[in-house]
Amino acid sequence: MLKNNNWLIPYFEGKPDMWNTKPPLMIWMQVICSKIFGYSELAMRLPSAIAAFLLVLYLQYFVKRYLNNFWFGLITCIVLVTSYGYINVHSTRTGDYDSLLCLFLVVYVLSYFLYLEHKNKRDLLFFFVALILAVLTKSIQGLLFLPALFIYTLMDKKFFIFKDLNVYKGIALFVFTIGTYYLLREMYNPGYLNAVWENELGGRYMNTVEEHTGEFLFYYNMLLKHHFKEWIWLVPIGFIIGISFRNILFRKLTYFSALISLSYWLIISSSKTKLEWYEIPLFPFLAMIIAMGIFGIFYYLLIEPKLKTIFLFPVMSFLFLISLSYVPYTKMVDKVYLPKEYPWDEEFYQLSYYLKHALGKLEETRAYNICYDGYHAHILFYLNQLNDLGQNIGFKDWVFLEKGDLIIASQSNVKQYIEQYYIYELLSENKTIKKYRIIDLKC
Structure with a gap:
């Protein structure tokens, strides 16, 4: 709107x-x-x-x-x-x-x-x-x-x-x-x-x-x-x-x-x-x-x-x-x-925290795609802010990744799928957040 x-x-x-x-x-x-x-x-x-x-x-x-x-x-x-x-x-x-x-x-x-x-x-x-x-x-x-x-x-x-x-x-x-x-x-x-x-x-x-x-x-x-x-x-x-x-x-x-x-x-x-x-x-x-x-x-x-x-x-x-x-x-x-975050909320909120932090360090997200399973409006809020700053970041289905894709993932099931079916380079890891470069699909 x-x-x-x-x-x-x-x-x-x-x-x-x-x-x-x-x-x-x-x-x-x-x-x-x-x-x-x-x-x-x-x-x-x-x-x-x-x-x-x-x-x-x-x-x-x-x-x-x-x-x-x-x-x-x-x-x-x-x-x-x-x-x-x-x-x-x-x-x-x-x-x-x-x-x-x-x-x-x-x-x-x-x-x-x-x-x-x-x-x-x-x-x-x-x-x-x-x-x-x-x-x-x-x-x-x-x-x-x-x-x-x-x-x-x-x-x-x-x-x-x-x-x-x-x-x-x-x-x-x-x-x-x-x-x-x-x-x-x-x-x-x-x-x-x-x-x-x-x-x-x-x-x-x-x-x-x-x-x-x-x-x-x-x-x-x-x-x-x-x-x-x-x-x-x-x-x-x-x-x-x-x-x-x-x-x-x-x-x-x-x-x-x-x-x-x-x-x-x-x-x-x-x-x-x-x-x-x-x-x-x-x-x-x-x-x-x-x-x-x-x-x-x-x-x-x-x-x-x-x-x-x-x-x-x-x-x-x-x-x-x-x-x-x-x-x-x-x-x-x-x-x-002094808000306390419950352990079961960590995975849900961690990606939002990461993207919020990335607003001050734009090089961390430029040209990346996010793989996320489920409703993602809370992530889209920060993604829109990053794209307004020219980051060209979006969502991508983890089942259809391609060679050279730069990926951010935070959910256990998504990370497990990527690591099981793709040859990848792990670029960084921060709490539940992992950043990957996709090298190829495993045979």
Whole structure:
């Protein structure tokens, strides 16, 4: 898109991308960042980081409007940004769709909640705008909170919404905007709608795609054992305290957050295709439930009339908050500033590291070809940068190498094939990276 200026159809290796069929809102943002900052890792990842920052600001804005309470918003944000699965790859730290999607999902869900409470047309407008942007970010996944919103509307007996003309105007705006994009895409990229159906609708939900399978409790176990293990034990405590508040606003928000979380979890758990980053939209709502419990104790220690005159209790309230968040926070700092690479990731990432390093030593890659088995978009990013600098480097099938080829390989199976079937000169070896000159095919 940065090179061909086709803002409607994303391309992959010179052809319309029919594998990644998501609308291109995230790609638009990355292209804009590339025009401003240059084609770089920063440009790819900045939209995700900005989305995370805006989500934190929006949560504070929402809490201020609905509860008029700074501390509850702060606690919610602390829980969110110390959630291992939220500050993670494929979320806030990489150039993927899910951080941006999470922002728009939270905005439209909480805007709808505010509209039910206050009947402010501005909230309804925010709901539909964010809903449109969520779908333009990640297609069908942007709609997965709607069933819970419908159920909550019925449970809370907010039947006025079905008679509100502005709601139907918003639906018309949504259908027109999303329909226009998909029809234009199909017009200029025939077969796109069929690819969407196979990849995103019936195909991904009803069938296992690319062997990404798992049991029904896949996401529960992921939260429990990995991505939310420092906080998840507080979810039931937060729910019980939340529904016990005298203030009905806290009780309603607790029930609402629990319904949203449960509904979304059931939907993604029922899908045949399971990927760990599908759980990302859960974190803000689980954070609010947990914040109910922490805030309940914090507020009692800080404000309770019988205790607030005693200096010790305000101090204890802050110590309580710090003690709960200390371990998750320090783990997050270590994760961000002292990242650890698992042994099973070394082979996958080593070639990317090598090519990134080669940007400063161009003679190391000039006129080489890369032999790589599998999806290689993470490598293509650096390869494109090298070719922009005149390196003339590309991919080549290791089965059809020719005399004189200069080859870079990092995967065990590829290196084994080259060494078994070709006469070669090993030019260099660095960790998992080997550079070969092909002399001839073995007889």
